Amino acid sequence: MHGIRQDDINNILDFIPDMHLSILISGVNGFIATEVALAFLEAGYHVRGTVRTQAKADAWLALPSFVPYAASGKLGCVLVGDIVAEGAFDQALEGIDYFIHTIAQLPDWRSGVSQDYEKSILIPNINGTVSALRSAAKSPKCKKVVTVSSIAAAADFSVHNHTEHITGESWNPRDYEYGKNAPHPLLAYTTSKKLADEAAWKFMKETKPHFALVNMLPCFVYGPTHGHDPFGINNGSNQWLAGPLFRADWNFQTTSGGPVLVDIRDLCTTFVRVVEKDEANGRRFVLGCSNVSIFPSDFVSIFAKEFPGRAHLLPSVPVDLVNTPVFTIDSSETERALGMKFRSPEETLIDTARWMIDNGGEQAWKGVETRY
Structure with a gap:
């Protein structure tokens, strides 16, 4: 069944007391999302995550790091099966203060596999992001949407050597037609990340919703994990x-x-601080250590x-x-705005x-x- 189950909504709508700030994390069982969820729980937030199936929800909530939070009512999961469906996240966002959208469709990397980049990568990643923003616009309590983009939205991976640092102001120049006909699935994916970000900012400009938007542009992410x-x-x-x-x-x-990495522990710190700092609103942040390839x-x-x-x-x-x-990237502005130092x-x-x-x-x- 597409979307979120009403029974699930009924069971969780009261699990977040008014005195606690609440976070919705889409695709919460993913590598990055799992660690971000734990970081917010440890920071005192209540977390609601979306997953595609009940089996995935059950398995994720049974992870040792999350069992105590689920038992205490600080953590719950809801089902959103089709992220591009109209109103996909409407009910999941009820009562939520902040929305972290992490879901992205990856290509099939295997050699010789034929795939339609437009249908399997571009459309899901672009429309999924816009769908998340449309749902947030219907949720009056939602103060901020933070999207997990990629350094690929800022850097053109088809260029072998870049002469300038990549920053939050940089943009991958590739367009939709290039993504549809990319010479490699990686380049279709990197183009889709740029196009999803572009669509998100277009939505913000045209609709002027009540919430702020922030793009996070992590590099390759490594670190100890609880997933x-x-x-x-x-x-x-x-x-x-x-x-x-x-x-x-x-x-x-x-x-x-490669060629730039970010520690998952630092990434989690940036997400918590982006939610808490108004200075982060309306910006894109590259995540990783400066001047290292x-x-x-x-x-x-x-x-x-x-x-x-x-x-x-x-x-x-x-x-x-x-x-x-x-x-290389220049993350000095990220460190300044968020008050941190990357490992x-x-x-x-x-x-x-x-x-x-x-x-x-x-x-x-x-x-x-x-x-x-």
Whole structure:
């Protein structure tokens, strides 16, 4: 069934007392959304998440980090099956103060797979974002909508070397026709992220709703996680860290990842502060460390130095490897406006690698078929 179940709404409408601020997070069982939800819960907010099926809701609420919050009534899930349907989020937003929209349709990365980029990527990502904003416009209590975009909305990934820093003022120049006929599924996806942001700001300009909009532009996200796929085995972004750490056969020629990363812990801090700071309203923020370009092939030397006992287990990096696209970001305005400092890539990589080693990542990756 499309949309949210009325029984679910009836059960949760009273679960957020008036004295507590409330957050709606779409696609709450995703990698980024899971950590953002936990960050808001720890900051004292009440969280309502959307998922597509009851089975996914049950599985996510059963994660150890979330059981106490669900039991205390501070956390709940509702079903939204079709995010582009008219009014998809109307009922889910009832009584909500802030809306964090994280859902995006990814392409099928497998070699040789035929797909219609317009139908499978562009339309869902553009219309899904606008659908979220239309629902927020019907919710008088909603003060702010924060969308999880991507650095790809600001940087053209088809350009191999960028000569200027990417900032919150930068825009990927690719248009709809390019996205429909992109030479690679990654470029269809990156174009869709730009177009979704563009559509969101157009909606704000034309309708002038009562809420503020903020775009978050994370780079490749790594870090310890509390979700279902902690080591990135099922195509989560942690795969580009775990692969070089645990697989001697990791293929740097065919796997993505880079050139800028952001620690999931820093990302969560930015989301909480964006909600709490009026200065963030109406802006786009790049998330990650300034002036650093780093790829998974660069991780190997960091791991070898930090974990010398594992050096012989690490993959070799082809001498003719050419990593693209190469660019850096300038996140100084993000740090100033939100009062924070991003971790260095080395700190993120070492912390996350040690966490994976200590929590069974190596054993988990041993059973993964080579598909990268």
